[in-house]
Amino acid sequence: MSAVLERRALHLQDNRSREAHLEANLELLAAAGRRNRVPVPVPRTARPAGSAAESEGILMATAVIETTEAIVENRAERRRAKWIEEHRRYIGGSEIYKLLNLAQYGTGCRTELAFQKLGVEPDFPDTDRDDLLLARGNILEPLVAMLYEQETGRKVRRPAMDADGMPKPKFHPEHPWAGVNTDRIILTGSGGIEETGDLEIKTRSEGPFLRVKRSGPFPGDILQPQWSLFVTGHKWGSLATLGVFGHLPLVHFDVRYDTELQEIFKREGGEFANVVWGKGHVPEPTLDKNDQRCKVCQFRMQCRGEQIDKAEVAMLREITKSKKELVQIDNHDLASTLAAIDMIKGEQKELEESLKNAQETAMQLIGDANAALVRGYGKVYKLESQAHYLDATRLKAEHEELYNEYYVSKKTGNHYLRQYPEKIA
Ligand code: SF4
Numbered sequence: 001m002s003a004v005l006e007r008r009a010l011h012l013q014d015n016r017s018r019e020a021h022l023e024a025n026l027e028l029l030a031a032a033g034r035r036n037r038v039p040v041p042v043p044r045t046a047r048p049a050g051s052a053a054e055s056e057g058i059l060m061a062t063a064v065i066e067t068t069e070a071i072v073e074n075r076a077e078r079r080r081a082k083w084i085e086e087h088r089r090y091i092g093g094s095e096i097y098k099l100l101n102l103a104q105y106g107t108g109c110r111t112e113l114a115f116q117k118l119g120v121e122p123d124f125p126d127t128d129r130d131d132l133l134l135a136r137g138n139i140l141e142p143l144v145a146m147l148y149e150q151e152t153g154r155k156v157r158r159p160a161m162d163a164d165g166m167p168k169p170k171f172h173p174e175h176p177w178a179g180v181n182t183d184r185i186i187l188t189g190s191g192g193i194e195e196t197g198d199l200e201i202k203t204r205s206e207g208p209f210l211r212v213k214r215s216g217p218f219p220g221d222i223l224q225p226q227w228s229l230f231v232t233g234h235k236w237g238s239l240a241t242l243g244v245f246g247h248l249p250l251v252h253f254d255v256r257y258d259t260e261l262q263e264i265f266k267r268e269g270g271e272f273a274n275v276v277w278g279k280g281h282v283p284e285p286t287l288d289k290n291d292q293r294c295k296v297c298q299f300r301m302q303c304r305g306e307q308i309d310k311a312e313v314a315m316l317r318e319i320t321k322s323k324k325e326l327v328q329i330d331n332h333d334l335a336s337t338l339a340a341i342d343m344i345k346g347e348q349k350e351l352e353e354s355l356k357n358a359q360e361t362a363m364q365l366i367g368d369a370n371a372a373l374v375r376g377y378g379k380v381y382k383l384e385s386q387a388h389y390l391d392a393t394r395l396k397a398e399h400e401e402l403y404n405e406y407y408v409s410k411k412t413g414n415h416y417l418r419q420y421p422e423k424i425a
Pocket residue numbers: 109110111112285286287293294295297298299300303304
C-alpha cells in the first residue's frame with residue numbers, strides 16, 4: 001500500500017474511533033438524562049405496548065435525549081448568530097474577492113458585500129447550499145491540517161477560540177475593519193520552518209480541484225492567505241486545498257507577503273469602511289448590468305430593481321412573441337442553477353482548450369517516436385487517427401430509397417435545455 005493510502009487508512013481508523021467515541025458520548029448523555037430525569041410530558045397516544053414501567057422508562061429516555069439535542073442545537077444556533085453579528089463589523093479573509101469585485105463561482109461584488117455588512121435582508125435569501133459547504137469545510141478542516149502536517153513535516157496549531165468555542169478573529173493593529181480567522185498557524189522549528197506562517201485551508205470537489213491543479217488556485221483563494229498576512233503581520237503563508245473525491249488528494253502553495261497587494265487592501269478596505277461603516281451607505285454598483293453575477297445576486301432587486309423591471313417587461317414581450325407558450329417561473333434556485341450551467345459550460349470549453357493545448361505540447365515533445373517509456377510517467381503511444389463513418393450524403397445521392405428506409409428520426413423521451421440568458425438593455 002502506498003504511503004498516501006496508508007495515511008488515508010489511518011485516517012479512516014481515526015474516524016471509526018471518533019464514531020465509537022460519539023456513540024459512547026450519546027450513551028453517556030442518555031444515561032445522564034436518565035439520572036437527571038428531566039420531566040417531559042409525552043402524549044399518551046404515542047406510548048408503545050409493553051409493561052407500563054418499561055414503556056415509561058423508554059419514553060423518558062427518548063424525551064431526555066430529544067430535549068438535550070434541542071438545547072445543544074439552540075446553543076449552537078445562538079453561537080452562530082452571535083458570530084455572524086460580530087462578523088458584520090469587519091472584512092474577513094474569505095470576502096476579499098468581493099471587496100475587489102473579483103468573480104468567483106458566480107459571486108464577488110463589493111456592493112453585495114456592503115449589503116451583507118449592513119445587515120440588509122436579501123431579496124432572495126440563499127438556500128442551504130452555502131451553509132452545507134461551510135459545514136463540509138469545518139468538518140474536513142482538521143483532516144486537511146493533519147494531512148498538511150504529514151506531507152510537509154511542518155507543525156501547525158489552531159488559533160485561539162472564544163468562550164463559546166468559536167474562532168476568535170484577529171484584527172489589524174491599525175485598521176480595525178480588517179479581521180481574520182486564520183485556519184492554522186504554522187510553527188517554527190518543524191519541517192525546516194524558521195518563521196511563523198499562516199495556513200489557510202480549502203476543500204474542493206473534483207472539477208474545481210482539477211482546475212486548481214491545472215491553473216493554480218482560484219483568485220479568491222490566492223487572496224485569502226495574503227489577507228491573513230496583512231492582518232497578522234506574518235511574512236509568509238500557505239494555502240492547502242483538499243480534493244473531496246477519490247483518495248482525497250491534497251495540494252499546497254506557499255506564498256510570501258506581497259507588498260503591492262497589501263497596499264491595495266489598505267486602500268480598498270479603507271474606502272469601503274468609510275462608506276459602509278462610516279456613512280452607512282451601500283456603494284454604487286460598479287459591475288456591468290449584464291454581468292452574470294447580477295442575475296443570481298441575492299440583492300438584485302434592491303440594487304438593480306429598476307433595470308430588472310425593464311428586463312421583465314422585455315421578458316413579457318418575449319412571452320407574447322414566442323411561438324411556444326412560455327410559463328413565467330419566479331424561482332431563485334432555478335435561475336441560479338441555469339446561470340451555473342452557463343458558467344460550467346464556459347469552464348468546460350476552457351478545459352477542452354487546455355486539454356487540446358497539452359496534447360499538442362506532448363505531441364511535440366514526443367518528437368518522432370511512435371512508442372515511448374517516459375521516465376516518471378509510464379508508456380505513451382503515438383497512433384494515427386482513423387475515421388470510421390457512413391457517408392450519408394453519398395448514400396442519399398446514390399440510393400435514396402435505401403437511405404430513407406434506414407433513416408431514423410424519433411423522439412427519445414429524454415429532454416435537454418437550450419438556454420437564452422436575458423440581457424438588460
Ligand atoms: S445586483 Fe450586481 S452589482 Fe448589485 S449587488 Fe448584486 S452582484 Fe453587485
